[in-house]
Amino acid sequence: MKTINTYLVFILIFFIGKHSFAQENTMKGYKIEGDEVVFTFNKNDYKKVSHDAFGIAEDFKDFDIENVVVSGNFNNWSKDKWYMKKIDNENYELRKKLTDFSDDFSWEFKFVINNNFWAEPSKKDPNIIQATKDGTHLNVYNLKMYTGAYPDKNGNVRFRLRGYENAKNVVLSGTFNRWNESIFKMYKITNGWEIILKLDPGNYEYKFIVDGKWMEDPSNPDKVTNEFGEYNSHINVQRRVTFKLNAFPDAKNVILTGSFNNWNETKYRMTKVNNTWTFSLVMSGGKHHYKFIVDNKWITDPDNSVREYDDQGNINSVCMVK
The missing domain is CATH 2.60.40.10 (Immunoglobulins)
Known part of the structure; x- marks a missing residue:
């Protein structure tokens, strides 16, 4: 748009x-930095690995690590897709964009060692949940990630x-x-x-x-x-949104109107800056319909291809705030 x-x-x-506030990262296995999810694996944090569906755990001590993979319901629990980067002999990392995940609030995930063994989190970790298969609780736990x-x-x-x-x-x-x-x-x-x-x-x-x-x-x-x-x-x-109309430099009066102001025809008078008409306002999340009124003529946004019909059969431009 x-x-x-x-x-x-x-x-x-x-x-x-x-007050100076420093947020601690209390979640095991990941952190969020800006617009990225950073998966983090430290082999010293894990004492057991499991191999089969019944969750029979084996000691992780002196385990020879060839690779570490992030596996979860966001990638269909794949054991060979999301390979982590080795940082040093103990730490691995994988960075993903938040936009790589859907709008679901939470996800379950786990780390896979050598494409075969599941690293078992401690029951003391704050973001664990008991794993299930076909509705049956297993003897192992998954980690939970929160992105919403x-x-x-x-x-x-x-x-x-x-x-x-x-x-x-x-x-x-x-x-x-x-x-x-x-x-x-x-x-x-x-x-x-x-x-x-x-x-x-x-x-x-x-x-x-x-x-x-x-x-x-x-x-x-x-x-x-x-x-x-x-x-x-x-x-x-809410979020601040700036509307721009990159046309009609010779217009005398341009108004922004929409579902967010009950289609008021006078309230949001736009300002011309370098031949571009602009107006900023704070908006609630969700979908909003809008139009411009240029010298009393109603138009949709010529630079926004996203449009919808309203209940009255009028076609409007659409602004999504999220």
């Missing part, structure tokens, strides 16, 4: 203070819970992690707890779990009723 430039903005940074939402010190949403200094464990849970009760552990700070997440634009519900007790965010008045007749806290993560 040539005429729409999207810029991530920190719309929902809750209670920003002077993840902790990031440079993320765009900061969650902070003030008080509860004597709590031992505080967790953030919500629709962005399918209400998982353990993976997003919050970090203790002065006068409370916090965690920073990278979240795509959209509407999310969430709660805090303080030493096993669920509670709403006391500092966020935006709440919605849940299925239990109680309340969840709610946030709307």
